[in-house]
Amino acid sequence: MFRPIESTTASRAVTVQLQGKAITAREGDTLAIALMNAGVFAFRQTPVSGQPRAPLCLMGTCFDCLIEVDGQQNVQACMVEVREGMQLRLQVGARRAEAKT
Numbered sequence: 001m002f003r004p005i006e007s008t009t010a011s012r013a014v015t016v017q018l019q020g021k022a023i024t025a026r027e028g029d030t031l032a033i034a035l036m037n038a039g040v041f042a043f044r045q046t047p048v049s050g051q052p053r054a055p056l057c058l059m060g061t062c063f064d065c066l067i068e069v070d071g072q073q074n075v076q077a078c079m080v081e082v083r084e085g086m087q088l089r090l091q092v093g094a095r096r097a098e099a100k101t
Helices: 031-037
Strands: 013-018 021-026 066-069 072-076 087-092
Touching: 013 031, 021 031, 031 066
Parallel strands: 013 087
Antiparallel strands: 013 021, 066 072, 066 087
16 A cells, blocks of 8 residues: 655664564654555544544644654644554554542
8 A cells, every 4th residue: 555765775673663563664664654564444432422533634633643652641642653562553543541649
């Protein structure tokens, strides 16, 4: 579906974990592109209807690509570059309430 633009410099491969499953991505790619290249298209489910949502604009305006990154909820996957060792979770329904400390 997606084909990377050819570059004169090779991108380093990095590994991220999506719900415990290793995914290899290219350094410099956004999380959204890395996940779609790995065959993941539904990033979250809406809180009200449970409908799956997938990235739409890939430029930070639609908020359909929200995921959890290293424990932080509601991160726009299209706006964050992959880095080695990231821990990712798909969001289902409303976000978790977090206790104030």
